[in-house]
Amino acid sequence: MAAERINGKQIVAEIREQISQEVQSLKDKGIQPGLAVVLVGDDPASAVYVRNKAKSCADVGIHSEVYRLPAETSQSELLQLIGKLNADSHIHGILVQLPLPAHINEDAVIDAISPDKDVDCFHPVNVGNLMIGKPGMLPCTPAGVIEVLKKIGISIEGKHAVVVGRSNIVGKPMAMLLLRENATVTVCHSRTPNMEEITKQADILVVAVGRAQMIEARHIKPGAVVIDVGMNRLDNGKLTGDVHYDDAAQVAGYITPVPGCVGPMTITMLLQNTLQAAKNKASQA
Ligand SMILES: NC(=O)C1=CN([C@@H]2O[C@H](COP(=O)(O)OP(=O)(O)OC[C@H]3O[C@@H](n4cnc5c(N)ncnc54)[C@H](OP(=O)(O)O)[C@@H]3O)[C@@H](O)[C@H]2O)C=CC1
Numbered sequence: 001m002a003a004e005r006i007n008g009k010q011i012v013a014e015i016r017e018q019i020s021q022e023v024q025s026l027k028d029k030g031i032q033p034g035l036a037v038v039l040v041g042d043d044p045a046s047a048v049y050v051r052n053k054a055k056s057c058a059d060v061g062i063h064s065e066v067y068r069l070p071a072e073t074s075q076s077e078l079l080q081l082i083g084k085l086n087a088d089s090h091i092h093g094i095l096v097q098l099p100l101p102a103h104i105n106e107d108a109v110i111d112a113i114s115p116d117k118d119v120d121c122f123h124p125v126n127v128g129n130l131m132i133g134k135p136g137m138l139p140c141t142p143a144g145v146i147e148v149l150k151k152i153g154i155s156i157e158g159k160h161a162v163v164v165g166r167s168n169i170v171g172k173p174m175a176m177l178l179l180r181e182n183a184t185v186t187v188c189h190s191r192t193p194n195m196e197e198i199t200k201q202a203d204i205l206v207v208a209v210g211r212a213q214m215i216e217a218r219h220i221k222p223g224a225v226v227i228d229v230g231m232n233r234l235d236n237g238k239l240t241g242d243v244h245y246d247d248a249a250q251v252a253g254y255i256t257p258v259p260g261c262v263g264p265m266t267i268t269m270l271l272q273n274t275l276q277a278a279k280n281k282a283s284q285a
């Protein structure tokens with residue numbers, strides 16, 4: 001039996017409709033949520049994401065500003081801009097697009113973002129709060145994956161969730177969010193020798209590796225939910241995930257397409273975090 005393709009567009013549209021309404025009611029109180037996106041250098045993939053983010057903000061009524069800085073921008077210039085955005089009362093969220101050029105220390109940049117405005121949830125304070133289960137900002141890509149599972153009615157509690165990849169951006173926070181939802185979680189990575197044996201036990205398999213189409217039918221338990229976070233550009237210019245879609249779809253119960261699900265969900269969670277940051281500030285005032 002072929003897997004059900006998860007309709008990301010529909011889920012994204014539903015959540016964005018709700019965000020729009022909440023943005024409007026904040027605006028009625030005189031507050032417009034604002035997001036600043038900072039892009040250093042001219043990586044073409046990053047430029048596409050940054051454009052998508054700005055357009056998505058406009059669609060739901062969030063103010064956005066994009067700062068495009070040349071690749072040779074110094075770390076201190078970047079830190080100065082972050083300081084200015086931290087102090088700007090119209091800006092509730094700050095996102096510095098990663099990766100940064102090699103001469104800039106990413107940790108120093110992330111540390112400089114005010115945790116209240118850290119809509120990526122990359123700042124150590126927010127990562128720590130996530131780890132100990134305190135309420136706060138949630139990381140966009142992992143939060144988007146949890147939303148997708150909930151929207152399609154998959155119960156997470158008690159399931160064996162396997163995450164492939166352990167980056168600070170995706171794999172590690174993904175494992176933490178699944179654990180919060182009471183899954184039993186296993187994390188695989190490049191030193192996992194018997195990966196196929198482990199992925200085959202997954203009821204929910206989340207793949208975030210960055211290797212085009214590496215996960216095939218043989219890695220998947222019949223009926224499993226397969227969530228593909230990967231974004232790989234092929235030589236022909238097409239985007240593809242870390243999962244071999246056609247092969248995996250023969251075995252999986254549900255599967256997400258690339259493009260069309262986790263990417264747009266990530267941006268939707270960014271909008272949600274920006275809205276939340278604006279609401280938090282309004283309630284403090
Ligand atoms: N849709 C979206 O919004 C987003 C998509 N992405 C995409 O997700 C993918 C992963 O991104 P990111 O987490 O930043 O990538 P990283 O390169 O930071 O991490 C990749 C992880 O995969 C592991 N890995 C590498 N090779 C293998 C292998 N052969 N078998 C098992 N594990 C392996 C690495 O292990 P080790 O730690 O041992 O090196 C590492 O933990 C990329 O395609 C990226 O473009 C990323 C962010 C957002």
Ligand SMILES: Nc1nc(=O)c2c([nH]1)NC[C@@H]1CN(c3ccc(C(=O)N[C@@H](CCC(=O)O)C(=O)O)cc3)C=[N+]21
Binds near residue numbers: 097258264
């Ligand atoms: N500080 C920071 N925060 C991030 O969240 C962040 C980052 N840096 N660096 C890069 C990764 C990647 N990422 C994506 C967001 C949207 C799509 C997206 O919209 N994808 C569309 C297609 C896009 C296309 O057509 O190229 C889709 O999957 O349908 C993809 C990838 C966020 N990231």
Ligand SMILES: [Mg+2]
Binds near residue numbers: 105
């Ligand atoms: Mg760097």
